[in-house]
Structure formats: C-alpha cells, structure tokens
Amino acid sequence: MDQFLQHLLNAVMLGGTYALLGIGLTLIFGIMRVVNFAHGELYAFGAYAVYLVVAALGLNFFFALVVAVIAGALLGALIEIALLRPMRGADIDTVMLVMIGTWIVMQNTELLLWGGVAKAIVTPFPEAPLVIGPVSISWLRLFVLAAALILIAASYVLIHRTKLGKAMRATFQDADTAALMGVNIKGIFTATFAIGSALAAAAGALLGPVFLVTPTMGDLASLKAFAIVILGGLGNITGATVGGFILAFVEELGAGYVSSGYRDAMGFLIIIVVLLFRPTGLFARAERVGCAVAAGPVPPAHPHHHRHLHHRGDESQLAARLYRAA
Numbered sequence: 001m002d003q004f005l006q007h008l009l010n011a012v013m014l015g016g017t018y019a020l021l022g023i024g025l026t027l028i029f030g031i032m033r034v035v036n037f038a039h040g041e042l043y044a045f046g047a048y049a050v051y052l053v054v055a056a057l058g059l060n061f062f063f064a065l066v067v068a069v070i071a072g073a074l075l076g077a078l079i080e081i082a083l084l085r086p087m088r089g090a091d092i093d094t095v096m097l098v099m100i101g102t103w104i105v106m107q108n109t110e111l112l113l114w115g116g117v118a119k120a121i122v123t124p125f126p127e128a129p130l131v132i133g134p135v136s137i138s139w140l141r142l143f144v145l146a147a148a149l150i151l152i153a154a155s156y157v158l159i160h161r162t163k164l165g166k167a168m169r170a171t172f173q174d175a176d177t178a179a180l181m182g183v184n185i186k187g188i189f190t191a192t193f194a195i196g197s198a199l200a201a202a203a204g205a206l207l208g209p210v211f212l213v214t215p216t217m218g219d220l221a222s223l224k225a226f227a228i229v230i231l232g233g234l235g236n237i238t239g240a241t242v243g244g245f246i247l248a249f250v251e252e253l254g255a256g257y258v259s260s261g262y263r264d265a266m267g268f269l270i271i272i273v274v275l276l277f278r279p280t281g282l283f284a285r286a287e288r289v290g291c292a293v294a295a296g297p298v299p300p301a302h303p304h305h306h307r308h309l310h311h312r313g314d315e316s317q318l319a320a321r322l323y324r325a326a
Contacts, residue, residue, distance in 0.1 A: 002134035003256065011252040012245070013141045016148025017203045019244030021221060022228030023155050023237055024199035030235025031172045031192045034084060035092070037099040039200050040222025041106035046072050046201030047208030047217065048110060051119050061123050065147070065205050072201020073194040080193035085186065103222075110215040118212035144206045151202055152241060158195070159237060168192060172235065200225075220264065227271045233281025242283060246270070 021043060028036045046068040053064035079102060087095050125139040159165040170178040171188045179185050204221070211217075228247055232239020247267045254266025274282060 006135045007252040007256045008249070009135050009137055010141075011249040013137070013145045013248075014252070015245030015248035016145050016152065017207050017244075018224060018228055018248050019152055019241045020148055020199045020203040020206075021225040022232060022240030022244045023152065024196035024203075025225045026229045026232065026235055026237060026240040027168075027192055027199075028196040029229065031168055032084070032189050033092070034193075035096050035099065036193075036196070037096065037222065038079070038102040038106060039196075039225050040218030040220070041103050041110075042072055042076065042197045042200040042218070043204035043221040043225075044110060044213070044215065044218035045075060045106065046204030047121075047213040048114060048119075048204075049201065050205045050208050051114075051121050051213050054121055055119070061121075061209075065202075068205035069198050069202045073198035075201075076197025077190050077194040079197070080190045084193065085189070088189075103218075107215055107218065114213075114215065116215060118214045120212055121209040123209045140209060144210060147206055148203075151199065155195075155199065155237065164188075164191060224264075224267065227268060229281075230271055231274055231282055233283045236281065236283050239281055239283030243281075246282075 021039070024042075025036060025039050028034055028039075049068035049071050050061075050064040053059045053067050054061055083098055083102060084095070087098055123140050125143065127138075129136040129138045130142060159168065167178065167183045167188055168191070170181065170183060171185060175185055178188075204217075208217075224247060228240055228243040231243030231246055232241070247270070250270050251263045251267045255263040258266065
C-alpha cells in the first residue's frame with residue numbers, strides 16, 4: 001500500500017506537466033487546425049532556456065522559469081507569423097510538412113548550440129525530501145506540481161473568463177462569423193500558438209531540472225502530448241488535463257509493478273485501447289475548447305449532415321452569441 005501511495009504521488013507530479021503539454025497542443029489544434037509536430041521541441045526549448053539563464057548567466061532559478069515561459073510564447077508567435085500565417089488556406093499535408101521541418105530545424109539548432117551531452121540544471125531546493133508518513137517527495141517535485149497546477153488554473157481562467165478566451169472559442173466554432181463580429185482572426189491565431197507554445201515551454205522548464213536536458217528530449221514529449229490529446233479528445237481542454245494525469249498514472253503503475261523499461265509502452269498501450277473503443281477520445285463532446293459556454297444549447301445537426309457535429313448555421317449562431325457575450 002505504501003508503494004502504491006508513492007507511485008500515486010509521483011504520478012500526480014508528472015501528470016501536472018503532462019497536462020500542460022496536452023492543453024497547449026489541443027488549443028493549437030482545436031482553434032487553428034494545425035498539427036504541431038514542433039510541440040516537443042518547444043518543450044525542449046523551455047528546458048534549455050532555464051539552463052541558459054541559470055548555468056550560463058548565473059541568474060535566479062525562479063526568474064529563469066519566467067524567462068522560459070515568455071521566450072516560449074515569443075518563439076511561438078514568431079513561428080505562427082513567419083511560417084503558419086503565409087500557409088493559411090493551404091492543405092493540411094503542406095502545413096504538417098512545414099511543422100515537421102520546424103521540428104527538425106529546432107532540434108538540430110539545439111544540438112549545434114549545446115552539443116549532445118545531457119545538461120543538469122541546479123536548483124535552490126534542498127536535497128533532503130519531504131517525508132509525509134509512508135511517502136516522500138522532493139521539494140523540487142512539490143514545486144513542479146504547484147507551478148503546473150497554477151498554470152493549468154490560469155489556462156482555464158484565460159479560456160473561460162477573459163474576452164480573449166471568448167474570442168478564441170468563437171473562432172473555434174466558426175472563424176468567418178467570428179470575424180464578422182469583429183474578432184481579429186490573425187491575432188487570435190497568433191495568440192493561440194503563442195499560448196500553446198508557452199505552456200509547452202513551461203512544461204519543459206519545470207521538468208528539465210527534475211531530469212536531464214538533451215536535444216532529443218522533445219521527441220518523446222511530443223509523442224506523449226499527442227497521446228494525451230487522443231485520450232482527452234481533440235480540442236477538449238478538460239480532456240487534455242485529465243488525460244495528462246491518466247497517462248502519468250498508467251506510466252507510474254507500469255514502471256512500478258511491471259518494469260521500468262515498459263514505462264512509456266504502458267502509456268501508449270492505453271492509447272491503443274482508447275482508440276479501439278473511443279476513437280474520438282474519452283471526453284470528446286460536441287462543444288470543445290472551453291467546454292460548455294453560456295450561450296445556451298446548440299441545436300442538433302441537420303439530419304442530412306449527420307456526419308458533422310453541428311450544422312454550419314448553428315456554428316455561426318453559436319460563434320456570434322459567444323462573442324457578443326464578451
């Protein structure tokens with residue numbers, strides 16, 4: 001029982017950062033319809049940003065975390081403006097190739113700048129863990145969990161309680177109608193990619209000190225981010241949050257009771273099971289990105305358009321009501 005509690009505690013810590021990865025990716029896909037293959041490299045970018053500020057510049061660790069998040073947002077905005085904005089209207093295959101190219105360029109740039117040797121980030125936290133009854137947790141991991149939960153809560157507030165969040169949800173429902181209502185679609189896309197990138201960088205900045213920083217650390221993180229989004233349902237923030245904790249819990253149990261060598265395999269095994277029985281994800285619903293809204297129920301789809309979640313007119317009405325509610 002004590003061992004189970006320890007694994008559960010470790011899973012909660014890891015799940016918070018996994019949730020950040022999933023929320024960032026599902027925001028970008030849900031609103032922009034962009035499959036961001038560079039998401040893992042933005043995660044690695046956050047870790048290297050902390051290493052640069054702490055080890056190379058000798059500045060405060062907590063200041064480095066803030067710098068990493070801001071730098072991730074700025075890099076995400078740059079990628080959207082320079083690479084994705086000119087591709088708007090292009091087919092999804094072309095955009096996917098652009099993002100794969102971005103992933104390769106970013107990873108090789110990190111390899112060129114930092115080399116292939118793993119880097120360790122020094123933190124101000126004591127080495128002695130906090131012992132609570134039969135379980136123990138390092139102070140660093142406790143801080144990582146607290147910071148991740150704060151960022152998750154901030155993401156929910158942003159999406160549900162701000163005008164920007166309402167504009168993002170309206171854009172998700174129907175970009176054309178949102179534009180007619182005065183929403184700056186270009187600005188929303190840039191903000192969305194910047195926020196998603198900042199969350200990925202935050203996850204890397206938090207987990208970098210826990211593990212080691214390498215140029216290839218983003219590869220597995222990217223796969224896990226996609227797995228989390230598949231678990232929770234594309235465009236579903238709540239699903240991405242819960243999916244992150246589910247994936248972490250399955251990995252921890254697999255490592256603890258099966259073999260540490262199967263940690264990652266156990267996580268992807270549950271993805272296969274979910275795809276077999278719930279192809280749209282565990283928490284998929286008709287209204288994603290922000291979940292339920294105050295605009296009221298959406299009329300059911302037209303019988304001749306049963307393959308779509310909403311009739312086009314219903315989407316337009318919902319987008320208009322969403323933005324007027326701002």
